[in-house]
Every structure is written in structure tokens, then in C-alpha cells.
Amino acid sequence: MNFQGQGRPLSGEGIEQVCNTLGVAQPEVWAVLSVETRGFGFLKDRRPQILFERHIFHNQTDGRFDSSAPDISDSKAGGYIGGAAEYDRLHRALGLDQAAALRSASWGIGQVMGFNFEDAGFATVDAMVAAFVADENAQLLAMANFIKANGLAGAMQKGKWDAFARGYNGPSFEKNQYDTRLAAAHAQYKVMLPDLGLRTAQAALLYLGFDPGTIDGVTGKRTRSAITAYQEKTGLPKTGELDTATENTLLSQAFQSA
Structure with a gap:
């Protein structure tokens, strides 16, 4: 599969579509982007940012590759290399089970898991990945669709960052102060938005x-x-x-x- 496109960054039209999808203004979107994402959706070679999750691949394939490829299929998370090297892990998994491999990576600026393609607004994981390769607008809209599908848009609209962080990061969100960081970022972006x-x-x-x-x-x-x-x-x-x-x-x- 070809994961390299032009790597077009977020546009004004793209962020406006996300705001309309979530019913929020730009400061709310940028707050979530700055705290909950990697900040930019592409690597320097224009491929989408990914992280391959071997425990998800294990689940998706019923563990049938655990013995032959423990670095990319295991019941426990790990084996990360980071950056562009995550594609080496993905390509190995693609050779074993393409659909499961795509579903087992997190993709783009919001690191949306492949198995969440339906919540992200796509009929198939292949369609999601193809959109993410094309531009950052699609990546961010997918993240917005995921947020909306999981009932978190209301918390963003009301500025209830503790409720948002609990839903997005799980019950241990306070350990990493996600709610505090989101509130601080929101206050910052209400004063000045990125160019x-x-x-x-x-x-x-x-x-x-x-x-x-x-x-x-x-x-x-x-x-x-x-x-x-x-x-x-x-x-x-x-x-x-x-x-x-x-x-x-x-x-x-x-x-x-x-």
C-alpha cells in the first residue's frame, strides 16, 4: 500500500468543518489538538503519523501470529520503535493480515485507531487510511466524528474539561492532569489562535x-x-x-x- 501523498496541512475550511461538526468554536478545537494529539498529522516524508499496537493486532487476529512475530503480535502492549520506523512494523503486519494490520494502528493527528473507522465516519478502514493519506483536514474531521460518536462534543461545548478528559483518556485522566491542561490551553487560544x-x-x-x-x-x-x-x-x-x-x-x- 502507498501511504505517501502530498501531506497537505489543515486549512481554514477544514477547521471550520470540524467546528460545525462539534458545535464549538476554534479555541475548543485547538485546545484538544494541543493536548490530546501529536500536533501535526504527518511525518517529514509526508506519510501519516502512526503507532502500531501489537496487542490490538493480537486481538484482531486471535493471537495466531504471537509465536512467529511476537514484536508485532502479543497480548501485551509494547514493541514500539517510534516515528517512521513504526511503518516497518506495520508493513510486516500487512504481510500477515492486511485488514487487521490497518485496524491495529493509530493514525494521523488525532491518532484514531483503525478499528474505530466507523465512529470516524468511514465505511471501511481502507477508506479511512486513504483519506488520512490525502490531507490533515480528513484526519481532524475523523477525530471530530469520533468525539461526537462517543458523546464528548457536549463537554467541549460547555467547557467541561474534566468530563471530556474522563471520556477521552479514561478514569485515570487526573494523573496526567489532562483536564487542567485542556483548560489552560483553551484560555490561551481564546486570546490568540495559531496562524x-x-x-x-x-x-x-x-x-x-x-x-x-x-x-x-x-x-x-x-x-x-x-x-x-x-x-x-x-x-x-x-x-x-x-x-x-x-x-x-x-x-x-x-x-x-x-
């Missing part, structure tokens, strides 16, 4: 081999350094700012030829 244009530029820099730091729509030292390095490489004036010429050239190189 989606800058966030897209950060993703483009990442794809082109530069290091903008966290893909968060906020200008920091690493983002400025990455912009400056890109400007130097392409012969643009070295300002460290995402001016119009830099943005147009950057996005054209990162996405039009992908």
Missing part, C-alpha cells in the same frame, strides 16, 4: 528538509532560522520572515510538485 498560513509554511519547510521546530502556527527561533536557511538556498532576501515571495515560492516547491 494557519504559517503552520502550512512550517509543514512545507519540514517536507523540504528544513527544521522549523513544532508545526504549531507560531513564529519561534527555529521557524525563523528555517525560513532564513530556505531563503538563502533559493536566493531570496534573507529576512527570516514569511514574506509573500518566500511563501509563494515555498508552497509551490513543497506542494505543486509533490
